[in-house]
Amino acid sequence: MLNSTALRALGRSASKSAARSLASPHTLHLRNSCCRSISSALRPSPVSNKSQLVSVRGFASTARMMTAPRTETDAFGEIQVPGDKYWGAQTQRSLGNFDIGQPQDRMPTPIVRALGILKGAAATVNMKFGLDPTIGKAIQQAAAEVADLKLVDHFPLVVWQTGSGTQSNMNANEVISNRAIEILGGTMGSKKPVHPNDHVNMSASSNDTFPTVMHIAAVLEIEDSLLPALTSLKDALQKKVDQFNDIIKIGRTHLQDATPLTLGQEFSGYVSQLERNITRVENSLPDLRLLAQGGTAVGTGINTFKGFDEAIAEEVSKMTGKQFKTSPNKFEVLAAHDAVVEASGALNTLAASLFKIAQDIRFLGSGPRCGLGELQLPENEPGSSIMPGKVNPTQCESLTMICAQVMGNHVATTVSGMNGNFELNVFKPVMIRNLLHSVRILSDGMKSFEKNLVVGLEADRKRIESILHERYASSLFLSFHLLYLSVLTWTHLVLCLSLASTPLLDTIWPPRSQRMLTRRASPSSRVPWSSRLLARRISTSTFVQS
Structure with missing residues (x-):
């Protein structure tokens, strides 16, 4: 029986844990695309649950109804795991060994989603190669819940872990195993009848699983988030080209007066930049569609089945609605991640373009009385705590800061891509974290820039004519x-x-x-x-x- 002091301490600990989880950017900012079911067509009929654990989303009730810890085991022996968590021994050890940057630096949500997709696809394929259908269907159901982000709070590990992503792979194996055991009416932590290694990780290694997950997550985020936002911003700027096409203004080179052009012509340059960036980003996708699954530990495909890699690519394509293929050379996709570096480079170029566009608009709207003042930017919020009436170009400032961060992410990704020693690159988590972070903030930044600035942007015709004369x-x-x-x-x-x-x-x-x-x-x-x-x-x- 716990005394009142112990109960208060337990409550404070649970509250802190809840606050950290709530503060996670990946929990706060789930994309709409993540909310739709990825594998509903492959999900078997639900099996009656013997019990339903308290969701960690109900933090207040969790603190009051916290279950007793359970004992999990791995090659190192026994370890205590929170009773209301689906993860197992290896995840718990990683939490202790890598208590770094929590909760901000947790593995990105798109990686969790991709792990669920891949594990569900693997269960489908493994049943064709001999996996017990009862176990396989339970794994499918649990993996579908992971893919739908229903179990995202059971993925607590940070990016700063083993460079192969092994611990995040085992996190997925353990969560899916324990959830499948629960579905089948077994005891969590028993590894019976569903084992995290023998069944959930069947025919796979972390060395081919994590790079496969990297590519799945990257393609989904780029196609579903980045490209739509980029295309929408380009279209919004094209409307300004049409709107401003009859306004003659003075051109500027070297920050000095030059020959005239129309404001529409000036904006057409921005549209062309974004059109070319769309092409660059799209050109980076074919290599990201190549999957490493089937290469296992070093690329030879040891401990897997003939045709497993093609079957996995086909199944993932069905589940996501995207076209994936198995990589023709598994050695390359395990030891190097040039596809990720290339995609990051395309985002870096996009960031440079957006920086120039935002900077131009900010300067053209400077003033309003003592600057250029050719553009009238929407007034969204007060700009100063000391100067009443001052309004700042905050959307331009936000977007340029995003661009600076993306450029920094690309530098880290480039350095990480260099570190593919022999048969395995061991900078995988930070590479995909940076790429997904760049995709996320660029997508959101472009949406905000379009909605809160470009749509309401107007030209000050009198000011432009005055300068021109x-x-x-x-x-x-x-x-x-x-x-x-x-x-x-x-x-x-x-x-x-x-x-x-x-x-x-x-x-x-x-x-x-x-x-x-x-x-x-x-x-x-x-x-x-x-x-x-x-x-x-x-x-x-x-x-x-x-």
Whole structure:
């Protein structure tokens, strides 16, 4: 019997554990695509449960109704495991050995989902090669619950573990084994009738399981989250191209005034950047569709069945609705992860493009009175605690910070990709964590940027026209029609005498003539006006200031 002091301590411990789990970004931010059932077609008819454990989502009731610890065993002997958790001995040891970065650095949710998909597919294939159907169907049902993220709170391990992902693979094996045992009416932790290694991990090794899971998770996240967000942002910017196409503004090179263009033309460059980034990301997918499963420990396929690898790829394709294939060379996909580095590189390029776009929009909206002020950014929230009325370009700032993080993720992924020593790369968890993190924040960042900035973005036509008519900038266009030195002399004369005015400049160059923006003057059309002729025309103008 626990005394009151012990009960209070137990309650505090449970509360802290609950807070850590709730704070996990992967628990807080599950994607809609993860909520749909992945393997409903393959899930057998539910078997009556002997008991239903208290879900860790009900943290308050869990603290009050916490079950007694149970004993689990592995090659190192016995270890106590929380009675309300499905994981086993190896997961519990990893929790003690790698108490690093909890809860923020837990294995990403898409990896948990992919583990459920793969284990369900393996059970289906293994039944064709002799696995007891009763055991196989129970594994299928448990794996489907993992794939649907119903058991996500039973995956507590962090990224910072063994570089092969072995402990996360065993975490999945143990959770699915104990859940299947429960489904069949057995005793959790007994490993009977479902063993985590002999049945759930049948025909597999962590060395081919984890890279397979990496590729499944990457393809699902890129196709279901990143590409839709990227395409939507590109389409939103295209609408701005159409909206701004009649607005002539001054161009800028080297941060200095240059020749004119339309605001629509400027934005068309952004659209083209994103179109090319879509192509780059899509081009990285074919190698990610190649699965390592069937290579087992070092790529030879020892302890598996002939045709197992093709059958796994086919089953995973059915369950996900995506096209996967078995890798033609298992040695390469175990020892190197060039496909992940390539995909990360595509995201790095996308980040560079988005940074440029957000930076341009931020500067074009600077001011509003003492900056460029050509764009009017939506006012979403107060910008200062000391300056009333100040509104900042927060969406631009958020997106550029995301881009900086993605670039950092790519550096770590590149270094990790280099560390494939001999037959196995041992930086797998951090590689896939960084790739999935980049996909997540880029997807969310682009959605936010589109919704909270691009859609409501407007041009300040009066400000753009005012800048366009200012002295030095307007003279630049004359070089299409006059000799360079003549224009230079005229420009200096106007600047020195402060003679420039909008009507005067309009007599020399009508700024609204959009046709002239794309026409190149032939050498014969250039009139070699002398400085004297220019000065005489200026001096006779009624708009010259005294």
